[in-house]
Amino acid sequence: MKNAVMNNAVMSYALIEVEAMAKKAARGAGQSWGMAEEAAKAASWLCAQNLDGVAALACALGSDAGQGDALAAAVAISDTAGAWPPEGMRLEVAFVPALLLPFAAYAARQVAQPVTLSWQGGSAVTDGHRLCLEDLQPQDLLHSLGQVAIRIGGTLGEPQEHRTRAEPDAADWQQLADLAQRTYAPASEESRLKGAGAGLNDND
Amino acid sequence: MSDNRQMAVARRSPDQVMRLARLGSMHQCRLSFMRVLMRRMASDGWQFSRKEFAVGPDGVGHAVYVAQGPERAYSLVAFAHDLPDEMRSDRVIATAWDATFALYDGIPSAEDIARLSKNVPYQEAGRISERELSLSRANRSVRLWQHVVSALAKGEQPDRAQIDAVGYLMRTTAVYGSGKFGAADYSVIADRPEMGVPFQAEMLSVYLTRAFVRDLVNHMARTQGGAAAVELAPDIAGSLGIGNSTGLGLGPFIINHPVLFNNWIAAREEAIARVRALGSASADAQAVFKDLVARSELSIARWRSEHPVQQAKIADLRQDMALLKVQLAEFDLNSAAPWDALLTWSEEALSLEGRELLASLVLEPYGALVDDLAPSMADRDPDGFRIDGSMPVGELRALLEASYGWALPLDWSAPEQRARAWYVSAEKLEPRLGERFEEPIEPYETPLAPARDAATAYGDLEDWPNDEPIAAFLMRHPEHRYTVRRSQISARAPYSEIRDNTISAELFPVDLLRVKLAFFGATHFDPRSDRWLRITMFGNAPYPEALSPDNADLWVYPEAQP
Numbered sequence: 001m002k003n004a005v006m007n008n009a010v011m012s013y014a015l016i017e018v019e020a021m022a023k024k025a026a027r028g029a030g031q032s033w034g035m036a037e038e039a040a041k042a043a044s045w046l047c048a049q050n051l052d053g054v055a056a057l058a059c060a061l062g063s064d065a066g067q068g069d070a071l072a073a074a075v076a077i078s079d080t081a082g083a084w085p086p087e088g089m090r091l092e093v094a095f096v097p098a099l100l101l102p103f104a105a106y107a108a109r110q111v112a113q114p115v116t117l118s119w120q121g122g123s124a125v126t127d128g129h130r131l132c133l134e135d136l137q138p139q140d141l142l143h144s145l146g147q148v149a150i151r152i153g154g155t156l157g158e159p160q161e162h163r164t165r166a167e168p169d170a171a172d173w174q175q176l177a178d179l180a181q182r183t184y185a186p187a188s189e190e191s192r193l194k195g196a197g198a199g200l201n202d203n204d
Numbered sequence: 205m206s207d208n209r210q211m212a213v214a215r216r217s218p219d220q221v222m223r224l225a226r227l228g229s230m231h232q233c234r235l236s237f238m239r240v241l242m243r244r245m246a247s248d249g250w251q252f253s254r255k256e257f258a259v260g261p262d263g264v265g266h267a268v269y270v271a272q273g274p275e276r277a278y279s280l281v282a283f284a285h286d287l288p289d290e291m292r293s294d295r296v297i298a299t300a301w302d303a304t305f306a307l308y309d310g311i312p313s314a315e316d317i318a319r320l321s322k323n324v325p326y327q328e329a330g331r332i333s334e335r336e337l338s339l340s341r342a343n344r345s346v347r348l349w350q351h352v353v354s355a356l357a358k359g360e361q362p363d364r365a366q367i368d369a370v371g372y373l374m375r376t377t378a379v380y381g382s383g384k385f386g387a388a389d390y391s392v393i394a395d396r397p398e399m400g401v402p403f404q405a406e407m408l409s410v411y412l413t414r415a416f417v418r419d420l421v422n423h424m425a426r427t428q429g430g431a432a433a434v435e436l437a438p439d440i441a442g443s444l445g446i447g448n449s450t451g452l453g454l455g456p457f458i459i460n461h462p463v464l465f466n467n468w469i470a471a472r473e474e475a476i477a478r479v480r481a482l483g484s485a486s487a488d489a490q491a492v493f494k495d496l497v498a499r500s501e502l503s504i505a506r507w508r509s510e511h512p513v514q515q516a517k518i519a520d521l522r523q524d525m526a527l528l529k530v531q532l533a534e535f536d537l538n539s540a541a542p543w544d545a546l547l548t549w550s551e552e553a554l555s556l557e558g559r560e561l562l563a564s565l566v567l568e569p570y571g572a573l574v575d576d577l578a579p580s581m582a583d584r585d586p587d588g589f590r591i592d593g594s595m596p597v598g599e600l601r602a603l604l605e606a607s608y609g610w611a612l613p614l615d616w617s618a619p620e621q622r623a624r625a626w627y628v629s630a631e632k633l634e635p636r637l638g639e640r641f642e643e644p645i646e647p648y649e650t651p652l653a654p655a656r657d658a659a660t661a662y663g664d665l666e667d668w669p670n671d672e673p674i675a676a677f678l679m680r681h682p683e684h685r686y687t688v689r690r691s692q693i694s695a696r697a698p699y700s701e702i703r704d705n706t707i708s709a710e711l712f713p714v715d716l717l718r719v720k721l722a723f724f725g726a727t728h729f730d731p732r733s734d735r736w737l738r739i740t741m742f743g744n745a746p747y748p749e750a751l752s753p754d755n756a757d758l759w760v761y762p763e764a765q766p
Contacts, residue, residue, distance in 0.1 A: 012333065014383030015391070033651040034685020041589060072682065079593030079675040106590050164392050165334060184630035185638075185648040202294040202449060202732065204346050 010167045018166050019044040021173070022057050024180035029061040031071065038075050038103075045102040047166035049131045051138050054168035056098035058175045059142050070095040074103045077150060081107030088151030094119075097148065098141035101131060104150060116154030119145040123154075130159035213480040213544060215473040219610075222469070224704040228715025229517065229556035230722040232760060233564035234571060235471055237403045238725030238742060239760065240578045241411070244398060246756030248274050252412075252748030255311070257419060259284050261427045266321065267419070269412045270311055271748070273398050278337070278405070279308040280412035281320050284420060292343050294377045294449035296634050301327070301341035303374065303420070307381075307409040309335050309388060327378075328632075331386040337405040339387060340379040342413060345370050345447060352421055352436065357429030361437050367444065368506050371728060371740045374417045375447030381406045394582065401578045402464065403724060407741075414446045414742050443762065445743030448726065451736040455716035456626065456635050459652050459706065462690060464583040466697035468723050471581045472563075473699065475574035479566050480544035482573075489569035490537045496568050497532070499761035500561065501525050503727060506762070511731040513712065517557050524558025571757065581723075588696070591689050597677060598670030603691040604662050607701045611655035612662055614705070623709035626652040637713055637735060651686055653707040661687040727760065 013021075023040035027033060039057055046053030060070040073091055077100060080089070094100055100117060101124055108115040109128035117124045122136035122145075133141075134157060220226070232239065251272040259265035269280040283304045291300045304324045308316060316335065323330030324339065332339055348362075348370040355362040381403070383389040393399040418441050425433045458465040485493075504522060509515055531549060539545065543566045550559045567574055605612070614621055625640040627648040635652075638645040651657065661684040668677055678685055694700050705711065713735040721729065726739035744762045746755045 011331075012386065014334070014386060014389045016383030016389050017386070032683040032685060034687070034689060035682050037589070037686070037689070072679075075685075076675070076679065079591060079678060080673075082594050083673065083675075106587075109587060110590070110592075164389060181630070183628065183648060183650075184633065185627045185636075185645050187629060187631035188643075202736075203289070203292045203343075 011170070011173070013166045013168065013173075015044045015047055015164065015166060018047050018054060018168070021176050021180055022053070024183045025057065025061060025176035026071070026179075028179035028182035035071055035075065039071055042074065042099055042102040044166075045105065046098055047168075048163055049101070049160045050163045051098060051101070051131075051141065051160065052166075052168060052172070053098070054166060054176060055142055055172045056096050058172040060096040060099055061179060062175060070099055074099045077103040078106035078110070081110045084150075084152065088149055091148045091150070093144055093146060094148045095144050096142060097145050098138075100148065100150070101126065101141075105129070105131065107150075111152055113152050114154040114156055116151055118149045118151075119147070125154040125156050127156050130156060130162075132157040132159050213477045215470070215477045218607075218698050218701070219703060221473060222699060222701060222703040224702060224706075224712070224715040226556050226560065227702065227719035228712065229560045230719050231557075231561045231564045232722050232725045232727060233472060233475070234567050234574060234757075235468075235475060235578055235581065236723055236725030237401060237581075238407050238411070238745075239757070240401045240575075241404050241407045242745065242751065242756045242759070243575070245271070245273070246751050246753045248398070250274075250751070252415075252751070254415075254419065255279070257423070259420065259423055262286055263420070263424055263427075266317060267416055268312065268317070269415060269748070271408060271412060276309075276396065276398070277311050278408055279311050280409055280416065281306050281308050281312055281317060281324065282413065282416045283321060283325050285325060287343075289346070292346070294343060294375060296378065296451060296453065296632050298377070299329070300325075301377075302343045303413075303416070304341045305339070305409060305413055305416075306332055306336045307338040307405055307412075309337050309393070328385060333386055334388045334392065336387045337393065338379055338381040338409045339385055340376055340406075340409055340413070342374040342376045342417070342446070344374050345372060349373055349421070353424045353428060356422065356425030356436060357433050359429065359432045359434050361434070361440060364440070367440055369508065370447075371443075371506070371743055372445050372447035373421055374413075375449050375738065376410060376413065376741075377449050377451075378453065379406045379410060379448075381409075394584075400582055402468070402582055407724065410446055410448075410741050411745070412748070414444075414745070415748050417446065418444070418747065441747070443744055445727075445740040445745070448721075448739050448741055449732075449736065450717050450721060450739065451634070452637060452713060452717075453634050454720055455637075455713055455735075456650070456652050458716060458720055459654065459702065461583070462693050462700035463585060463588045463697050464581075466693075466700035467581050467583055469699035470697070471577040472567075472723075475567050475570075475577055476547070476563050478573050479570050480541070480547060482543060482570075483541055485537050485542045485569075492569040493537075493565060494532065496565055496758065496761050497525075497528060499758075499763060500565065502762045502764060503760075507728045507730075509730040511733075511737075513714075513734075514729065514731050517555070520555035521557040521561065524554040524561070527553055528558065528562065568758070588693060589689065591674075591678070591685070592692055593673055593675030593678065595674045595692065596670060597665060597668045597672045597674055600674050600677075600688060600691055601662070601665055601670070603695055604658055604665075604687075607691060607694040607703075608655050608658040608662070610703055611659050611705070614655075614659065616656050616659050620709040621705060622653070622656060622707050624707040624711055625649045626707070637711075640707070653705070654687065654690055654701060655703075655705055656707060657684075657687045658691070660684075725760065 019040040022043035023036045026036035026039035043053035043057045104115045105126040114127045123134045256268040267282045352362045627645045714731045728740040731737040745759045
């Protein structure tokens with residue numbers, strides 16, 4: 001591949017590229033296609049909120065312990081929105097807290113109210129479209145913050161800048177690419193001829 | 205038109221419309237993306253200019269074509285190359301092309317062009333940026349290019365029969381947009397009025413490519429013939445479109461974008477229903493329709509294919525046109541609800557090709573009634589993807605039965621029902637279709653068989669109580685998340701699911717490609733195998749310098765030569 005031109009610059013990706021890569025990486029890591037779609041939308045949503053969705057997914061898919069749990073717990077937040085007890089939800093441990101945010105946002109849209117996630121020493125509030133971090137650095141969200149409380153309500157402060165591109169760390173991107181590679185069928189002459197359907201001459 | 209409505213006519217049912225044989229017989233219509241683009245550019249008074257044409261006598265160089273709309277400009281940056289014959293291939297495995305293109309968002313600077321010149325010629329192996337909206341390439345028609353250049357160089361016009369037999373001087377292959385290879389995401393431009401209908405940037409890029417190709421063939425003829433050379437006659441240039449070779453890569457799109465695909469089909473079905481609901485047809489409307497029936501015959505006469513499946517379909521369509529003419533001679537379009545009567549007749553009398561052509565043709569006199577549907581073809585629902593976990597199992601079960609009722613009784617363990625598997629090749633990262641029981645591809649299967657997956661989910665739901673929330677089922681069965689999502693989408697989007705088996709031994713994959721290309725506005729579908737085909741885009745269209753509200757609408761139907 002001839003990517004020489006931009007090799008030294010930071011690569012800028014369209015969010016749909018993040019989504020496509022994330023979906024294949026999650027699938028390559030063993031997730032079902034439906035869960036992989038969730039992982040993909042989540043990674044792209046985080047990037048749109050100026051957070052490193054690629055790093056978050058790389059963290060979640062990279063740790064053998066808790067990988068499936070991290071995504072399943074996140075998905076359950078939006079799947080059960082509207083059925084939370086009055087005091088909200090509580091997760092004993094959030095492996096990759098960043099991954100919870102997109103699903104909290106979906107929940108906020110569903111209940112048409114802000115949703116607040118609180119950890120020891122910090123919190124995040126989303127109204128479904130915007131996200132605001134209180135006393136948290138984006139980097140904190142990539143590692144376990146222990147117990148997290150999720151409840152309906154909260155006041156949105158200064159929201160994260162909205163982005164239309166992502167500039168992930170090259171090593172994180174490569175980690176996703178390596179996982180994605182597992183979803184591709186190895187090349188074979190048979191596949192080249194039959195699978196893509198070469199037939200009549202295409203140079204006339 | 206309100207005084208001309210009879211009682212509401214329902215849209216055709218998904219069971220009728222969403223069969224592959226019918227989708228694979230669809231034709232362009234007023235709502236096709238090329239048609240929408242041309243009407244908008246004409247009515248908004250877009251201005252076009254050739255800002256640069258720096259192509260040498262060897263045919264190598266670049267050119268810039270600017271389309272200036274009311275608020276924004278878009279520029280095609282074209283690179284012409286000297287491609288050895290043996291490297292020319294329309295397959296995605298190609299690595300070099302006769303010409304390569306990017307659509308730039310605005311008017312490019314010299315720095316932009318320098319940057320693009322180091323990336324665009326390499327296509328998938330290069331990178332473009334958020335300033336670009338599409339990336340594409342084209343190869344010459346070897347048959348026609350040389351003939352046209354040598355004829356013009358000698359001061360003669362090319363042979364009309366050869367022009368008609370091919371229909372284009374260059375074929376595009378992939379036209380990548382929407383964030384591919386670093387281009388701007390669609391969401392960046394989706395709120396612009398001129399980009400609100402799907403694929404407008406890609407269609408604009410192809411339209412400007414057609415002008416570049418005409419200019420390039422004239423340039424090459426001048427280079428070869430000097431003072432003796434003549435320019436391609438406007439009527440011949442006008443009849444030429446841009447070809448396109450489309451492979452399997454396009455097929456998964458309509459399955460992977462169920463809401464979007466629904467919106468395309470739903471818009472056309474709503475348009476058909478509105479026209480069927482008309483109590484009468486004015487003399488003007490009848491005249492437009494009859495004129496276009498005649499012009500369609502001309503287009504069909506020029507439609508050639510070497511593929512036996514398509515040859516048979518074209519033969520059927522020619523027969524359909526003969527039947528239609530007889531019917532129009534006998535049937536009184538002044539009778540009540542004439543379009544409804546005509547379409548009802550067609551369902552019994554014509555082949556699927558003929559029925560779908562007629563369904564597109566009856567829309568033509570009624571732009572004022574149906575053109576407002578075009579913006580509804582975009583997918584603007586940011587929550588369409590979300591699963592409602594509170595939906596009771598019983599409700600989900602009913603959705604599965606509604607969308608996949610036809611698929612539930614099939615024996616999905618039978619080899620012929622799942623003979624094929626879709627996968628992505630490591631080689632070019634392109635979708636391919638293989639034989640599940642003959643190739644080692646099943647571990648790599650991509651989810652393009654929603655009906656099979658729905659049947660499995662339906663089985664696993666069997667013992668779940670109706671009032672349990674679907675979220676509980678998904679906790680136990682995350683593998684059915686894909687199906688649950690699609691089923692919930694189908695509740696809002698009745699035309700989202702193809703009602704045929706997309707991994708059957710009987711699948712003719714070109715059907716999946718054809719319906720998408722028809723919505724683009726393509727004509728002259730020419731399958732080259734069961735999984736790739738050629739088409740013509742913008743054939744008979746006015747060139748940018750001649751585009752006006754008078755010729756922006758019905759150009760797709762050729763007029764008889766004087």
